[in-house]
Amino acid sequence: MTACCFAFGALQGQSIRIHPTSTVAYPEPVVDGNSPGVWVDGTLRVYTSTGDPLGMTGADLFNLRPSAPPVIAPGNHYPIWIESAWRDEDGNIYAWYHHEPGGVCPGNGLTAPKIGALVSTDGGATFTDLGIILATGDPLNCDAENGFFAGGHGDFSVILDQERRYFYFLFGNYSGPPVHQGVAIARMPFENRANPVGFISKYYVGAWTEPGIGGLVTPIFPVAVSWERSDTNALWGPAIHWNTYLKRYIVVLNHACCKPEWPQEGIYLSVTADLADPGLWSTPIRIVDARSIDFSPAFYPQIFGTGPGETDTLVGKYARLYVKGISNWDIEFFGADEPGGLPLIPDPPEPPEGPPERDRTEHVGHSGGSMIRARPNHHQR
Secondary structure, eight states: OOHHHHHHHHHTTOEEEEEEEEEEEOSSSOOOSOOOEEEETTEEEEEEESBSEEEEEESSGGGOEEEOOOEEESOTTOSEEEEEEEEOTTSOEEEEEEEOOSSSSTTTOOBOOEEEEEEESSSSSEEEEEEEEEBOOSOOOTTOOSSSBSSOEEEEEEEEOTTSSEEEEEEEEOOSSGGGOEEEEEEEEGGGTTSOTTOOEEEETTEEEEETBTOOOOOSEEOSBOTTSTTOBEEEEEEEEEETTTTEEEEEEEEEOSSTTOOEEEEEEEEESOTTOGGGOOOOEEEEEGGGOSSSOOOOEEEEEOSTTOOSSEEOSEEEEEETTEEEEEEEEEOTTSOOSEESSOOOOOOOSSOOOOOHHHHHHHTTSOOBOOOOSSSOO
């Protein structure tokens, strides 16, 4: 049996159940991106951002209160959205941010986001900016019609693999020809976390060979319709976690389709057993229809663990699903030997009569729902 078939066979039978429950919301009124959490001396610290990073702390996910916003120095990469964080065994907190530079397209306000790194040595109260680590190598298009971006890399999350060899970055690429656009992946050796600039490798045409700054990408979830168009059809905003119950990496994504302003069509989920082989990500399935969400814009899905020590990147059997900082849903995961809910890996379709010509995104749309991303005004999508 091939490595591919073995991996998907191991995933077959696992499932997820999502059901409505009482509302829990972050105490900050505006959530405009992924909201990472870390535990510091028994206290949960969660960050969110609006172009300025904000802080929340509490005894657990259900008792968060606003706290002092983190101070970042130097401040030359504002506006900043902290979208991922990880606490080291020595107490240092490494975090990563989305930055939207000004003046990219004079006259129309389009920007081209970049991704940078931070470190805190005082429990997350202050951070030192380590610099930009991911930037597009594709040309920008100031005539793009999506309303926000002329290109760039952004809207991302980061996770350390279970072998503690690499940090993996899942991010949106909004630049270049459609074959380059979509949710892409890069990685950084664990030992370079304190000096990351120049040590990121992007995945491109089957290998981790392209530099973080200026390199090209092959997306793991390609667009169906380019980000340069007003009717883009694409997945975006990946939020990844390691699921300790299923022993799998799980990512949830927005799907923008197919009108201006990135309207949300639904929330999608994909799973893999091995981050080092981007081809092993499962075909995304829709887990929430946007029509069932009673607020808008329904961006930034995130699964947050509710057990001791769990966060947005470490989740067990039970969790909460957040959308734009609001959770109206409980989640329960089921193993292959348990009766559960929605299969994480759909049953395979009947084999086609001829050679398949569909790409991953087309498979997704074919299986029930379009698959792609969404945003409000400014970075405030």
